[in-house]
Amino acid sequence: MKMTFRWYGESDSIPLSYIRQIPNMSGVVTAVYRVPVGEVWPREDIARLKELCDQNGLEMEVIESVPVHEDIKLGRPTRDRYIANYAENLRRLGEVGVKCVCYNFMPVFDWLRTNLKLEAPDGSNSLCYCHEELMKLDPKHLSLPGWDESYTQDELQGLLAAYANVSHEQLFDNLVYFLKGIMPACQEAKIDMAIHPDDPPWDMFGLPRIISSEADYDRMFAAVPDPHNGMTFCTGSLGAGRFNDLTAMAAKYAKAGRISFAHIRQIRYEGEKDFAESGHLTSSGSLDIYGIVQALVKNGFVGYVRPDHGRNIWGEDGKPGYGLYDRALGAAYLNGLFEAAEKELHT
Numbered sequence: 156m157k158m159t160f161r162w163y164g165e166s167d168s169i170p171l172s173y174i175r176q177i178p179n180m181s182g183v184v185t186a187v188y189r190v191p192v193g194e195v196w197p198r199e200d201i202a203r204l205k206e207l208c209d210q211n212g213l214e215m216e217v218i219e220s221v222p223v224h225e226d227i228k229l230g231r232p233t234r235d236r237y238i239a240n241y242a243e244n245l246r247r248l249g250e251v252g253v254k255c256v257c258y259n260f261m262p263v264f265d266w267l268r269t270n271l272k273l274e275a276p277d278g279s280n281s282l283c284y285c286h287e288e289l290m291k292l293d294p295k296h297l298s299l300p301g302w303d304e305s306y307t308q309d310e311l312q313g314l315l316a317a318y319a320n321v322s323h324e325q326l327f328d329n330l331v332y333f334l335k336g337i338m339p340a341c342q343e344a345k346i347d348m349a350i351h352p353d354d355p356p357w358d359m360f361g362l363p364r365i366i367s368s369e370a371d372y373d374r375m376f377a378a379v380p381d382p383h384n385g386m387t388f389c390t391g392s393l394g395a396g397r398f399n400d401l402t403a404m405a406a407k408y409a410k411a412g413r414i415s416f417a418h419i420r421q422i423r424y425e426g427e428k429d430f431a432e433s434g435h436l437t438s439s440g441s442l443d444i445y446g447i448v449q450a451l452v453k454n455g456f457v458g459y460v461r462p463d464h465g466r467n468i469w470g471e472d473g474k475p476g477y478g479l480y481d482r483a484l485g486a487a488y489l490n491g492l493f494e495a496a497e498k499e500l501h502t
């Protein structure tokens with residue numbers, strides 16, 4: 156296992172010098188943010204990130220994410236150009252030692268929450284999701300918390316209309332087409348692709364989602380068996396679906412060598428589909444974090460781990476889910492679980 160920490164580049168309020176001081180931190184998970192989705196990342200931007208990491212004694216082996224252009228997901232004729240750009244990005248990242256790229260294949264919206272600052276009785280705050288509140292929103296006039304408004308109202312309407320003709324089957328075929336298109340670049344660059352599950356794992360606003368469950372992952376690996384085709388095992392995203400047995404999935408996919416990256420965080424079920432994010436400990440929520448880590452270790456997982464969303468605590472007003480303090484506590488906790496699980500295995 157290699158412990159990592161997400162870092163949003165030079166505009167991140169958390170300096171690399173602080174991240175380095177978290178025990179057992181091997182590197183950061185980052186990306187080039189200023190280039191529009193679908194375009195090629197300039198070599199100098201990649202080199203700058205790498206240089207900053209080097210200066211701070213941190214590795215840059217995981218990128219999250221290289222986003223996938225909507226034309227690829229929609230299967231538009233222009234997708235080939237975007238797939239070629241994506242492959243070029245992979246080759247450029249491989250040149251500086253990147254080994255794993257996290258991405259997702261969710262149409263239009265990636266993660267969705269209804270409140271970014273749910274206050275807990277102890278004064279900390281975290282993100283939460285209330286299905287009923289989400290259902291009340293009109294996707295055509297959306298102002299969702301944390302959603303970066305990367306589209307104008309017109310663009311958004313156009314995209315939603317375009318997806319009206321895209322079924323789950325079609326979206327899945329488009330994912331397979333994309334993966335087959337980039338696998339040669341992955342082989343060349345020695346990069347593992349790690350698809351992030353849908354967050355939360357069900358359809359949104361009538362838009363199809365296809366990476367939500369064990370059956371979805373099985374279907375994807377069957378369609379593209381290349382060993383560079385892997386997954387990001389995100390406990391919070393998969394765990395929001397009560398139909399997912401996380402311990403069993405961790406064991407199964409670790410054993411199959413498909414988990415190149417693990418996002419580990421805790422959620423507390425508040426209703427059938429409702430949840431609030433919480434501290435990372437098993438005792439803080441509904442997921443068996445210890446059981447998941449044990450299942451990963453016992454089944455030979457050797458990939459990258461990062462503490463996923465934490466709370467905002469100690470007066471920190473950080474990026475929702477991405478403050479320093481609670482993620483650092485999460486990393487410390489996860490380090491302990493991994494150490495225990497690894498020692499158990501070898502005694």
Ligand SMILES: [Mn+2]
Pocket residue numbers: 351389392418463
């Ligand atoms: Mn995640």
